[in-house]
Amino acid sequence: MMNEYQAIETLCKQAKQATYHLAASTNDMRNQALLLIAEEIVNNADNILKGNAKDIENATAKGLSKAMLDRLLLTHERIVVMSDGLREIAKQPDPLNCVLSHVQRPTGLDIKAVSVPLGVIAVIYESRPNVTVDATGLCLKSGNAAILRGGSESFYSNQAIMRAIQMGLAKSEIASDAVQILPTQERAAIEYLVAQDQYIDVVVPRGGRALIEYLTKHSKVSLFKHLDGICHTYVHHAVDLRKVLNVCVNAKMRRPGICGATETILLDRQLPIEDIDALLTALDKAGCALRLDQDLWQQFSQYEKATESDWSTEYLDSIVSIKYVDDVAAAVVHINHYGSHHTDAILTEDQTAAQFFMQNVDSAVVMHNTSTQFSDGGEFGMGAEIGISTGKLHARGPVGIKQLTTFKYQVMSNGSVRT
DSSP states (O other), X not given: OHHHHHHHHHHHHHHHHHHHHHHTOOHHHHHHHHHHHHHHHHHTHHHHHHHHHHHHHHHHHTTOOHHHHHHHOOOHHHHHHHHHHHHHHHHSOOOSSXXXXXXXXTTSOEEEEEEEEOOEEEEEEOSOTHHHHHHHHHHHHTTOEEEEEOOGGGHXXXXXXXXXXXXXXXXXXXOGGGEEEOXXXXXXXXXXXXXXXXXXXXXXXXXXXXXXXXXXXXXSSOBXXXXXXXXXXXXXXXXXXXXXXXXXXXXXXXXTTSTTXXXXXXXXXXXXXXXXXXXXXXXXHTTOEEEEOHHXXXXXXXXXXXXXXXXXXXXXXXXXXXXXXSSHHHHHHHHHHHOOSSEEEEEOSOHHHHHHHHHHOOSSEEEESSOGGGOSTTTTTSSOOSOEEOXXXXXXXXXXXXXXXXXXXXXXXXXXXXX
């Protein structure tokens, strides 16, 4: 591994040097790079699909779940969506050199807080090759250098995408070292990478709990943590059944493998039994396996009975756990205990209940009469996201270009001295 360690350190040094070039770049320069990369991704779609086909073949042989294969799969349509995402990021306002606050002091000091890049961002992720494009776009737009490390299951896809990215950068005014990919798939290389605190400013992990726990243990660099996506939808008794059926099925089944998919549905005990039956039937017809708590299972024994572990499981699959709760307060207690502080929703026409829920659920995103699948930077108007932070420091929720900046104070005076 010694030669690989040296290669990683060289890569980190190059990324650090690229940050000085990026900090001096203009918004037009960065936007031009994004548009050129977007063009090259579409132009190289066939090569990207060939790489992805290898990854899908290997992943299928390894027995990856249907949901994980869906995360990994690329199509012409998804490649176009990735390319369009870069164009949307380019349309976003320049996040740099924005005056965040401005104070004039009696001492003659003129103090401004101005937005600046974070520096070098290491993005470590699993399965989803679109993250390679999203991370590239968000980091470049916000003036940050990116070091990417995708999962071994998406190795060939990521390599093909990175070749297209480098082709776009070569035609731009942005240094090619601004976006690099780790040259090895060895897990030990990750530990070495996240120890490079003299070069790397932030680590963004996107993956399962095992990856997050590993990085939390080994990283010397601050993390934007994204733990499990154990998302809930609570169905209050004062509700429109049509909305319940549409939203719950979408929240679970649109794409079961994404982190914003609902994993547990909580049902108010005052709901009519026929409404509950309609919901269970709709989910079942959509191809979802149901796991019911003891009270519900006694009434609907054709479905599977849930165990205690189901309430803290991120299925990332066509499975949902369903539980009775007494009221909105009990729903909040359950979510705050079992949830992962990601995204949770209430379905109700009662504004008081909705307000109580949204004020008291301790999650990065809370929703009212909305599918949890909307918990996404693109849907929030950010163009894309580099991840969803479930922590509370610096960034929370979808992490877009604004969240990839920090600030510095610019202080001016006419020769002021302190007494």
